Amino acid sequence: MSQKPIKAYKNLDFLAGREARGIRILSEYLEPQSRFQRYRVRDTIVFFGSARLLASEDAVSALEAARAGGEPQAIEEADRSVAMSRYYEDARTLARRLTEWSKGLQDPGRRFIVCSGGGPGIMEAANRGASEASGLSIGLGISLPVEPSGNSYVTRELAFEFHYFFMRKFWFAYLSKAMVVFPGGFGTFDELFELLTLVQTRKVSKPLPIVLYGSSFWDDVVRFDKLVKWGVIGRNDLDLFHRSDDPEDAFEFLTSRLTSMYLDQPDEDGRAAP
Numbered sequence: 001m002s003q004k005p006i007k008a009y010k011n012l013d014f015l016a017g018r019e020a021r022g023i024r025i026l027s028e029y030l031e032p033q034s035r036f037q038r039y040r041v042r043d044t045i046v047f048f049g050s051a052r053l054l055a056s057e058d059a060v061s062a063l064e065a066a067r068a069g070g071e072p073q074a075i076e077e078a079d080r081s082v083a084m085s086r087y088y089e090d091a092r093t094l095a096r097r098l099t100e101w102s103k104g105l106q107d108p109g110r111r112f113i114v115c116s117g118g119g120p121g122i123m124e125a126a127n128r129g130a131s132e133a134s135g136l137s138i139g140l141g142i143s144l145p146v147e148p149s150g151n152s153y154v155t156r157e158l159a160f161e162f163h164y165f166f167m168r169k170f171w172f173a174y175l176s177k178a179m180v181v182f183p184g185g186f187g188t189f190d191e192l193f194e195l196l197t198l199v200q201t202r203k204v205s206k207p208l209p210i211v212l213y214g215s216s217f218w219d220d221v222v223r224f225d226k227l228v229k230w231g232v233i234g235r236n237d238l239d240l241f242h243r244s245d246d247p248e249d250a251f252e253f254l255t256s257r258l259t260s261m262y263l264d265q266p267d268e269d270g271r272a273a274p
Contacts, residue, residue, distance in 0.1 A: 028167035032160055036175065039157060043262070044115035044138060044175045045098055045254065047091055048191050049122025049182030049213075050084075051147055055092075059085040087182050087214060088125045093247040094180065095129030095137070101255055103135055105263070112177060112258060113138060117168075118159060119149055122182045127153035140168050169194065177262060178209045178254050181241075183217040199240055200233075207261040210241040211250050218243070 014020055036042075054062065059081040066078035095114045102112045114130040116123035118139025130137035131153040139154030141161045150159055162168040173195060181192050192212075198204040212218050227233045244250040 025164060025167060028162055028164055029170070032171055035157065035160075039136070041111070041113055041136075041138070041158070041175065043111070043177040044113050045258075046115045046172050046176045046179045047095060047122060047126035047182070048117070048179065048184060048188050049087065049091060049125075050184040050188060051117075051119045051121040051123060052185075053084050053088045053121040053125075053183075054081050055088050055125070056082070056085040084183070088122065090213065090247050091122050091125035091180070091182055092129040092132070094250050095126040096133045097129075097247065097251045098254065099130040099133035099135035099137070101251070103133065107263070111136070113158075115140065115172070115175070116154075117141065117187075118151060118154055118161075119147055120151060122184065124151040124153060127151055131155075140171055142168050173198065173204065176208065177206070178211075178258060180211045180213055180250060180254070182213045196237075196240055200237055207257070209254060209257040209261070211244050211253060212241045213244050213250060215243050215245050 008014060015023065059078070063075070063078040063082050066074040069075075098112065099114055105111075113136050114126050115138040116126040118127070118141035123139070127137045127139060128151075136155045136158060137153065138158040139150060139160065141149035141159065142165060143149065143161055143163055149161060160168075160171075169191065172191065179195060181188060195204075195208070195210070199208055199210070218224075224233075224238055228235050228238065242253050244253065
């Protein structure tokens with residue numbers, strides 16, 4: 001008896017091939033959408049930042065090991081990691097505070113859920129803080145050859161692994177009602193400036209408060225005032241984001257904006273419009 005033909009949607013060789021790229025892209029839209037609907041996720045607070053930052057206890061341990069080794073460059077790098085670990089701890093604290101606030105809202109259908117890229121560093125810190133508040137958190141991971149994905153603090157049912165960067169960024173932007181951007185590298189800059197462009201050009205019509213966390217870092221690496229000086233952005237574009245150096249300040253800014261922009265502005269169903 002001849003072998004029964006394989007149905008197209010079960011043909012893995014076809015699905016992994018060039019001809020099925022459109023199907024794979026659509027899958028990274030439809031499969032997350034189905035899970036978000038199942039768990040009633042309508043709005044998120046997105047945390048961006050470096051995957052390389054360590055928790056303070058890990059950074060201190062690395063410094064002790066470097067000092068024991070006696071290599072000057074290793075000690076210098078470990079010293080920097082200890083200094084930068086404050087951002088990990090601040091992200092963790094802020095995510096915990098926001099999750100506690102969200103869980104205390106009277107409307108159980110409106111949940112501002114912490115969302116990260118699902119990896120280590122600042123992403124781990126955000127998911128960890130939400131977990132410490134016994135809340136849900138999302139990890140929009142990406143398959144990369146040089147970086148682990150899927151930190152252990154992401155809610156298991158809301159852990160994703162994307163292949164396409166642009167589909168991952170779609171889900172960051174689509175559900176987000178606020179964003180906090182910690183110090184980071186190329187990936188963080190890519191995410192920040194794409195979203196600033198969407199807000200500036202009003203391709204994002206919803207209110208989207210953005211916090212740039214860590215003034216000393218941002219002032220050193222991006223001269224926003226020089227962009228105004230050279231006339232390539234307007235002075236009012238500097239109002240697209242709020243600077244913060246303290247978890248409590250960021251918390252107060254975000255909760256006040258989310259309350260006025262969403263909780264106090266119900267749509268026809270008595271909920272804030274997405």
